[in-house]
Amino acid sequence: MAQQLKWQLGTVVEIRQETPTVKSLILDLPNWTTHVAGQHVDVRLTADDGYQAQRSYSIASPPEDKYLILTVARIADGEVSPYLTDVLRVEDQVELRGPIGGYFVWNADDAQGGAASPLLLVAGGSGVAPLMAMIRHRANSNKKIPAKLLYSSRSYEEVIYREELDHLAANDISLRVMHTLTRQQPENWTGYRRRIDRAMLAEFAWHPSERPLAYTCGPTTLVETVANHLLELGYQPERIKTERFGPTGG
Amino acid sequence: MADSDLRLDGNAAGGLLNEIFPFEMTTAQATCAGCGAIKPIGELLLYPHGMGSILRCAGCDTVLLRITHI
Numbered sequence: 001m002a003q004q005l006k007w008q009l010g011t012v013v014e015i016r017q018e019t020p021t022v023k024s025l026i027l028d029l030p031n032w033t034t035h036v037a038g039q040h041v042d043v044r045l046t047a048d049d050g051y052q053a054q055r056s057y058s059i060a061s062p063p064e065d066k067y068l069i070l071t072v073a074r075i076a077d078g079e080v081s082p083y084l085t086d087v088l089r090v091e092d093q094v095e096l097r098g099p100i101g102g103y104f105v106w107n108a109d110d111a112q113g114g115a116a117s118p119l120l121l122v123a124g125g126s127g128v129a130p131l132m133a134m135i136r137h138r139a140n141s142n143k144k145i146p147a148k149l150l151y152s153s154r155s156y157e158e159v160i161y162r163e164e165l166d167h168l169a170a171n172d173i174s175l176r177v178m179h180t181l182t183r184q185q186p187e188n189w190t191g192y193r194r195r196i197d198r199a200m201l202a203e204f205a206w207h208p209s210e211r212p213l214a215y216t217c218g219p220t221t222l223v224e225t226v227a228n229h230l231l232e233l234g235y236q237p238e239r240i241k242t243e244r245f246g247p248t249g250g
Numbered sequence: 251m252a253d254s255d256l257r258l259d260g261n262a263a264g265g266l267l268n269e270i271f272p273f274e275m276t277t278a279q280a281t282c283a284g285c286g287a288i289k290p291i292g293e294l295l296l297y298p299h300g301m302g303s304i305l306r307c308a309g310c311d312t313v314l315l316r317i318t319h320i
């Protein structure tokens with residue numbers, strides 16, 4: 001990214017209902033330059049009177065895909081997300097700029113810290129989006145880099161990408177996916193049933209001696225809890241990458 | 251809503267910083283004038299407000315960058 005990003009128009013080619021309140025927008029961007037898993041875009045809406053509102057959304061698709069996927073959680077009083085989830089239709093256009101960010105990124109071909117560093121991904125709610133780009137990219141790379149995803153959702157119905165994650169984990173022994181459902185669990189639920197805490201991370205995460213690389217994305221409190229516990233467990237600070245999205249995902 | 255809820259990572263300011271600097275700024279190292287910590291801008295704490303955005307040191311809360319549209 002050696003130059004200023006330009007706003008560009010993407011056309012919606014498909015809309016996927018991921019959960020009752022979350023949709024994925026599949027966008028065709030003729031002027032897109034390839035991204036790295038973990039990067040985001042800024043989306044800008046302009047009202048008829050010229051008023052503009054802007055929000056950042058993580059890219060959920062891997063760099064190898066033809067189309068860009070943005071996964072948007074509807075925030076009831078948001079300025080941008082209700083438009084993206086309720087109003088936008090296939091063939092509509094969206095204005096965005098990107099890809100943005102070189103910090104919260106992961107490239108399977110990168111030797112950062114040794115290519116084979118095991119990955120620890122910890123997500124809360126729609127914070128799973130940039131981690132999904134990493135998981136999809138990892139699956140495409142065929143390198144079988146050991147990876148674990150710990151994913152916190154309120155209920156089973158609110159787990160984004162549930163079937164795809166089940167499918168990926170079932171067909172790849174080097175990928176482990178563990179869910180925790182914090183509010184409501186189905187009968188016979190065998191996963192965790194509480195907020196992510198130190199004991200859960202100690203049990204599920206890679207041991208620091210395996211030199212893992214950790215990425216955590218979600219609400220601010222979850223991200224800070226996870227980062228602090230990983231530090232206490234012995235993870236190196238520069239190998240814990242955080243992405244807070246606060247409540248204003250908007 | 252607590253102040254801590256309004257805190258994002260410097261990473262989220264990447265698009266805004268790109269309006270000013272022609273480089274990928276979230277990986278640029280910033281030295282805090284308060285405590286001397288050297289961290290990538292992506293690791294600073296971003297407080298986005300209607301008036302503008304403020305980037306603070308994650309360790310000591312010193313303001314490192316203020317950005318506003320005029």
